[in-house]
Amino acid sequence: MNALRGIIAVAGFQIRRLLAPQRIALALVGAAFPAAVILAVRRVADLNLDVLALLLYALVPEAVCMLGLLVTMCPVVADELERGTWQHVAVRPGGRRSLLLGTFLAAVAWSSLVALLALALALAAAGLPDSGPLAPMFAVLVLVSCVGRAALFSLPAVIVPKRALVASVAVAFVVEYLAGFLPAVINQLTVSLRLRSLLVRWMGWERKLPPELSLIIDTQPPWVQIVAVVALASVFLFAASIILAGRQFPPAEES
Amino acid sequence: MIEVDQLVKQFRAADGSLVEAVDGVSFSVAPSEIVGLLGANGAGKTTTMRLLATLLSPTSGTARIAGHDIVTDPLGVRRHLGYLSATTGVPDRLTPREVLEFAGRLHGLDRAAIADRTATLLHTLGLESCESRPCGRLSSGQRQRVSLGRALVHNPPALVLDEPTNALDVVGARDLLNLLDTLRDAGRTILVSTHRLHEIERRCDRFVVIHAGRVVAQGTQREMAAEPGSLERAFFAAVEGSGGA
Numbered sequence: 001m002n003a004l005r006g007i008i009a010v011a012g013f014q015i016r017r018l019l020a021p022q023r024i025a026l027a028l029v030g031a032a033f034p035a036a037v038i039l040a041v042r043r044v045a046d047l048n049l050d051v052l053a054l055l056l057y058a059l060v061p062e063a064v065c066m067l068g069l070l071v072t073m074c075p076v077v078a079d080e081l082e083r084g085t086w087q088h089v090a091v092r093p094g095g096r097r098s099l100l101l102g103t104f105l106a107a108v109a110w111s112s113l114v115a116l117l118a119l120a121l122a123l124a125a126a127g128l129p130d131s132g133p134l135a136p137m138f139a140v141l142v143l144v145s146c147v148g149r150a151a152l153f154s155l156p157a158v159i160v161p162k163r164a165l166v167a168s169v170a171v172a173f174v175v176e177y178l179a180g181f182l183p184a185v186i187n188q189l190t191v192s193l194r195l196r197s198l199l200v201r202w203m204g205w206e207r208k209l210p211p212e213l214s215l216i217i218d219t220q221p222p223w224v225q226i227v228a229v230v231a232l233a234s235v236f237l238f239a240a241s242i243i244l245a246g247r248q249f250p251p252a253e254e255s
Numbered sequence: 256m257i258e259v260d261q262l263v264k265q266f267r268a269a270d271g272s273l274v275e276a277v278d279g280v281s282f283s284v285a286p287s288e289i290v291g292l293l294g295a296n297g298a299g300k301t302t303t304m305r306l307l308a309t310l311l312s313p314t315s316g317t318a319r320i321a322g323h324d325i326v327t328d329p330l331g332v333r334r335h336l337g338y339l340s341a342t343t344g345v346p347d348r349l350t351p352r353e354v355l356e357f358a359g360r361l362h363g364l365d366r367a368a369i370a371d372r373t374a375t376l377l378h379t380l381g382l383e384s385c386e387s388r389p390c391g392r393l394s395s396g397q398r399q400r401v402s403l404g405r406a407l408v409h410n411p412p413a414l415v416l417d418e419p420t421n422a423l424d425v426v427g428a429r430d431l432l433n434l435l436d437t438l439r440d441a442g443r444t445i446l447v448s449t450h451r452l453h454e455i456e457r458r459c460d461r462f463v464v465i466h467a468g469r470v471v472a473q474g475t476q477r478e479m480a481a482e483p484g485s486l487e488r489a490f491f492a493a494v495e496g497s498g499g500a
Binding site for chain 1: 276305308311312334338340342343344346357358361405
């Protein structure tokens with residue numbers, strides 16, 4: 001109960017930080033981006049449901065979620081060091097854990113909200129009458145993406161706080177987009193495999209895919225994909241929590 | 256009670272060499288006592304205090320805060336220690352009341368305890384008139400008092416205060432030091448670091464002089480600063496006697 005109180009307090013505090021006018025403006029620009037792309041595509045080509053789903057997938061659970069999490073989750077420790085508040089958090093009995101998990105909750109909530117707004121705007125911009133079923137499907141993909149990637153980014157954020165943004169971009173490319181597309185055991189440990197597999201399953205594309213592409217899809221049921229992401233996120237957060245508990249910042253390294 | 260026993264902290268420098276920021280420091284602070292940890296910039300005061308606050312772990316040696324060992328029981332230490340860092344680190348957008356409530360929640364206090372402690376601290380620290388103003392619009396003295404309140408929110412028996420009068424004007428520093436007198440009279444164990452000797456000359460019961468990571472002198476207020484201005488002479492004598500400054 002005590003631990004939960006600290007986590008919720010940090011989450012509320014981080015949300016409040018995110019409600020600054022500049023952050024809101026940045027979020028609105030990010031949310032409008034997929035709609036702008038879809039409008040641009042509509043000018044040169046006819047959209048059908050399959051093309052729209054592919055565009056939405058690349059733009060919302062991948063691009064918007066990823067960018068949202070890069071600006072909210074990556075600075076979890078760096079921000080506190082820069083503002084001189086790290087010591088005041090770390091000196092509390094559960095302060096480090098509360099900081100990590102509270103920021104995780106805030107990052108997931110904020111990035112999901114922005115991505116859901118982006119989804120709504122993009123669907124409106126597409127103007128396809130039969131695109132209704134895409135909304136709940138992509139809402140789930142957004143949540144799965146945010147939970148998995150926020151936990152993934154927590155690792156570089158605590159290992160290399162001052163270079164967390166660069167390290168997270170590198171992790172995103174190497175782990176999510178390189179390892180994630182390898183038809184080997186390692187891609188089972190990526191969020192991108194689970195998201196792709198959910199998309200293919202829900203869009204009914206299994207039979208349409210050429211055999212070589214089916215190698216980069218997991219055919220297990222959707223609930224397995226979602227449980228796998230939750231399990232991965234738990235492992236990432238647990239590891240980040242252990243690393244953060246042991247982090248020391250000599251006075252000269254702060255700020 | 257704060258007991259520091261042969262505390263050593265080494266850091267690895269950029270060139271790979273080991274630097275001993277704290278080198279076998281030992282001293283103690285009793286309840287109802289204010290001890291001044293004196294030293295020039297880079298002497299090892301802040302590192303010593305961060306070791307006591309469990310923000311850093313020692314290379315060797317140990318310390319106990321209210322009976323809790325910083326190496327084997329850091330959580331026990333954190334429950335019984337109030338720590339004020341040299342940087343105020345108060346969020347600009349929060350009000351003093353919100354800062355104290357946030358610190359209380361982070362410490363795991365229940366709602367009633369937070370309300371009680373917040374009201375008490377806002378009154379004690381003279382922050383009632385600005386309790387609803389964002390900290391970004393407070394004076395540096397008020398911000399430092401908010402920071403001190405954050406260190407006191409869980410009513411700890413021991414306090415470690417790193418340069419508490421930093422960035423304060425004469426009046427702000429005097430008010431804060433008066434507050435430390437009150438806290439000492441209430442039975443708290445207080446370790447306070449500073450390089451502004453004149454401010455604490457008459458406030459501390461004992462002094463520990465640290466130079467290049469080592470304790471070079473320690474003694475009671477009477478032994479080291481019997482007359483006004485003599486603390487500064489005693490400090491320089493100790494530092495120069497150790498081969499520094």
